[in-house]
Amino acid sequence: MQVKTNKTVFGILIAVSMVHLLNDTIQSIVPAIFPIIKESLSLSYSQLGLIAFALNLTASVLQPAVGLYSDRKPQPYLLPLGVVATLIGVIGMAFAFGFWTMLGSAILVGIGSSIFHPESAKVAYLAAGARRGLAQSIFQVGGNAGQALAPIMTALIFVPLGQFGIIWFTLLAALALGIQMYTAKWYSSKLRVNTVKKRDHSSKGKAVTNRGKVTAAISILVLILTSKMAYLAGITSFYSFYLIERFQLSVQEAQLCVFAFLAAGAAGTFFGGPLSDRWGRRNVIWFSILGALPFAFLLPYVNFQISIVFCIIIGFTIMSSGSVNVVYAQELLPGNIGTVSGLFFGLAFGAGGLGAALLGMLADSTSIDYVIKLCAFLPLLGLLAIFLPSDRKLAEWAKEADDRQSAPN
Structure with a gap:
């Protein structure tokens, strides 16, 4: 039986996207529960900051290490193992009786996330076939949707139920565990097929002839992503305070803008990938930067109603390259x-x-006003995209690498 390597496996893509939604929803409950646990556990702002820092540090620092290890020794069943860490973390948060137990539980959630993202991104890449932009968009839109649920969860779950309301998220973790067992089984079978092919042709070593140019392009992508994530952090963390201070809004009204921003970002992530398959990776990266800049500059100066519209436009455009950056780097x-x-x-x-x-x-x-106005300048770093190699150049490099590998020794 001949394996169709260019076939897009939508069942697997939907599975990893669903787990991405569940994983990022669970991860989002950590900051979402802060107003509750500050009272229930008598925590200071500094302790809350340490919990958030530990979660982000664990989830960020470990991910490249997990990815490097799995590239050398693929481990399909790391996928469900990561969910087990998350499940234990969720139970720990529900029953935490002080700062240290809450901190340890948050770290377990971070570990689960650090295992999930690089391994599941590899699964999405393997299931993509020839439609890598679409595949990565399907995968990432689940995470964006999960993050967008945080403001809603605070209002609907944690305010009425308190800290113990976290226990309901064990159901999400259990569902994710079941899906990851199915995904790991497919991943394992895919690895067996690829092992046979690698005896004659390996993807290792591609682009070695252009190492300096590749390093420069990766560095530019890193700078673009850093500026984008700093801007997103500014909007999601502080824009609601800006609206409350400027327009005397309630918390719920201000959160409406943040939710509109995040929901539009999820839509942008979904559409950006397939558009990059059709129009090119670098073109979509340019669209995400140039499309967002004018609205980002004007956002601090418009009224509340227009700010919602601008948040939707900015969220959609700036996140349209969310999956494209990853595919381009891959x-x-x-x-x-x-x-x-x-x-x-x-x-x-x-x-x-x-x-x-x-x-x-x-x-x-x-002041909050100063920070929001400063944030408008952060996406300007995205203009470095002018130095990224074109999609045609990327294809030429790949062909050169293939020709070099297929040449007789």
Whole structure:
């Protein structure tokens, strides 16, 4: 039986996207529960900050390491193992009786996330066939949707049920565990097929002849992603405070804008991938930058109603390259899918957490108004995309690498 290597396996893509939604929903409950556990556990703002920092640090630093390890020694059943760590973390948060138990539980959730992202991104890559942009979009839109649920969860679950309401999320973790067992089984069978092919042709070593150019392109992508995640952290963490202060809104009204931003971002992530398959990776990266910049600059100066519209436009455009950046990096280093995916997902968590911390300190020393206006300049770093190689150049590099590998020794 001949395996169709270019066939897109939508069942697997939907499975990993669903687990991405469940994983990021669970991860989002950590900051969402802060107003509740501050009272129930008598925590200080500094202790809450340490919990958030530990979660983001664990989820960001470990991801490239997990990706590097799995590139060298693929371990399909790391997928359900990561969910087990998350499940234990969720139970720990529900029953936490103090700062240290809550901190340890958050770290377990971070470990589960750090295992999930690089491994599942590899699964999405293997299931993509020829439609890598679409595949990565399907995978990532689950995570964006999970993050967008955080404001709703605070209002509907944690305010009425309190800290113990977290226990209901064990059902989500159990569902994710079942899906990951199915995914791991498919992943394992795919690896067996690929092992036979690698005896004659390996993807390792591609793009080696252009190492300097590849390193420069990866560095530019890292800078673009860092600026984008810092901007997202500024909007999701502080824009609601800006609206409350400027327009005297209630918390619920201000959160409406943040939810509109995140929901539009999820839509942008979904459509950006297939558009990049059709129009090119770099073109979509350019669209995400140039499309967002004018609205980002105007956002601090418009009224509340227009700000909702602008949040939708900015969220959609700036996140339209969310999956494209990862696919572009994977195609730069096709033999290191797990490492690249872990680097970029880990960087996203790290840059977001660090950006929120720095902007928070800046807001304390200046004002929320100053921080929101400053955030508008962050996407300008995206203009570095002018130095990224074109999709045609990427294809030429890949062909050169293939020709070199197929040449007789």
